[in-house]
Amino acid sequence: xxxxxxxxxxxxxxxxxxxxxxxxDLALLQNxxxxxxxxxxxxxxxxxxxxxxxxxxxxxFEKIREEQLSDECLEQKIRDRxxxxxxxxxxxxxxxDVEQKVVRSFQQRGIEVQVVNRITIHKDALQWADLIVPxxxxxxxxxxxxxxxxxxxxxxxxxxxxxxxxxxxxxxxxLMLPKQYSVQVDEAxxxxxxxxxxxxxxxxxxxxxxxxxTTERPSPxxxxxxxxxxxxxxxxxxxxxxxxSRILPYLALNEVFIGEMLSARVSHLHLRIDNSEITxxxxxxxxCVSTGTGSTSWLTSMNRLSTNNVKDLLEIVRKRTATGAxxxxxxxxxxxxxxxxxxxxxxxxxxxxxxxxxxxxGVWPNPxxxxxxxxxxxxxxxxxxxxxxxVIDGSIAYNFNDGARALLEVYPEDSLLTIDxxx
Numbered sequence: 001x002x003x004x005x006x007x008x009x010x011x012x013x014x015x016x017x018x019x020x021x022x023x024x025d026l027a028l029l030q031n032x033x034x035x036x037x038x039x040x041x042x043x044x045x046x047x048x049x050x051x052x053x054x055x056x057x058x059x060x061f062e063k064i065r066e067e068q069l070s071d072e073c074l075e076q077k078i079r080d081r082x083x084x085x086x087x088x089x090x091x092x093x094x095x096x097d098v099e100q101k102v103v104r105s106f107q108q109r110g111i112e113v114q115v116v117n118r119i120t121i122h123k124d125a126l127q128w129a130d131l132i133v134p135x136x137x138x139x140x141x142x143x144x145x146x147x148x149x150x151x152x153x154x155x156x157x158x159x160x161x162x163x164x165x166x167x168x169x170x171x172x173x174x175l176m177l178p179k180q181y182s183v184q185v186d187e188a189x190x191x192x193x194x195x196x197x198x199x200x201x202x203x204x205x206x207x208x209x210x211x212x213x214t215t216e217r218p219s220p221x222x223x224x225x226x227x228x229x230x231x232x233x234x235x236x237x238x239x240x241x242x243x244x245s246r247i248l249p250y251l252a253l254n255e256v257f258i259g260e261m262l263s264a265r266v267s268h269l270h271l272r273i274d275n276s277e278i279t280x281x282x283x284x285x286x287x288c289v290s291t292g293t294g295s296t297s298w299l300t301s302m303n304r305l306s307t308n309n310v311k312d313l314l315e316i317v318r319k320r321t322a323t324g325a326x327x328x329x330x331x332x333x334x335x336x337x338x339x340x341x342x343x344x345x346x347x348x349x350x351x352x353x354x355x356x357x358x359x360x361x362g363v364w365p366n367p368x369x370x371x372x373x374x375x376x377x378x379x380x381x382x383x384x385x386x387x388x389x390x391v392i393d394g395s396i397a398y399n400f401n402d403g404a405r406a407l408l409e410v411y412p413e414d415s416l417l418t419i420d421x422x423x
């Protein structure tokens with residue numbers, strides 16, 4: 001059962017809307033349980049249809065952008081601007097080789113396969129699939145996971161997403177299968193069909209925009225410049241006597257970022273954490289709210305301590321202590337342990353917020369006491385910005401200017417179903 005709305009949300013959203021949200025959550029959870037996948041050795045009965053989501057390579061992007069040019073003319077144009085065409089072509093074929101191995105391995109086991117990319121992915125293909133297989137890097141995985149939201153799928157099913165890293169030498173690919181399976185493709189697919197893995201539910205962030213102004217905002221924008229078609233857009237909308245609200249269809253697997261689009265401009269945000277009665281006014285470079293999955297990414301990059309930072313801190317402490325006890329401490333190991341502790345479990349139901357470069361002077365934040373990083377079950381944000389966006393997984397952006405309000409939460413039925421093959 002979904003978590004009940006908390007006090008801060010109840011103050012903003014009328015009772016009949018909260019009742020609607022509970023009903024929607026219950027229906028989604030029931031549908032997800034009915035559609036839970038159980039792979040077995042009989043691939044034809046247990047796993048019949050696979051949707052491969054292919055990385056849109058740089059070469060494919062260039063051909064789409066310059067579709068009027070022949071291959072020879074395109075190559076010359078790329079070389080003329082000083083770009084390494086040979087490298088672009090090499091990495092294109094590197095990716096396609098892995099993609100072909102994956103497709104062929106599934107097909108050899110009698111499984112039907114469709115291949116789409118960022119441009120051609122569509123709802124019908126997502127609903128058709130028993131398993132979604134992104135091939136590329138973490139960006140391709142996030143694309144597939146974002147489009148596999150239960151808000152997009154009319155039957156509400158929870159389709160597993162399992163990814164292959166097509167360039168493990170250059171890509172960390174933390175969301176993908178372990179890197180050895182980029183080479184051992186047949187073994188990975190054998191294990192998938194034999195159910196030789198552990199199910200993993202990765203928490204995702206649900207975003208609810210609150211207030212009458214929600215109906216005035218345009219459709220979301222895909223921040224990837226090579227997206228040439230409108231983003232599919234469907235939301236759970238409610239109108240009540242005291243206000244309006246809409247649940248955005250895109251669930252954040254990594255993080256939600258809220259702030260001014262111009263990075264040099266200060267972001268003015270009002271925050272309310274969990275059941276707190278206090279609203280804190282902040283000035284910063286933006287707010288990043290992360291899941292456990294996203295904690296290995298932007299959250300860690302934003303808060304990590306370098307070895308030099310630790311050296312500087314130890315030197316300050318040495319000046320204040322009479323003994324030489326600190327001389328044996330290794331700064332590198334301290335920074336490593338600190339940075340490792342920033343990461344938390346992918347299925348953790350908590351949110352970790354980080355106020356990026358928070359301005360802390362005599363009057364900010366107001367009131368005092370809000371730490372720049374911490375855990376929460378829900379976060380309520382109100383904008384006082386002039387040209388800001390709410391960005392989901394670094395890709396889908398909604399306008400979030402003065403007066404806009406949003407509630408960020410985690411619901412168990414919104415989790416992404418994937419697998420763990422770390423032995």
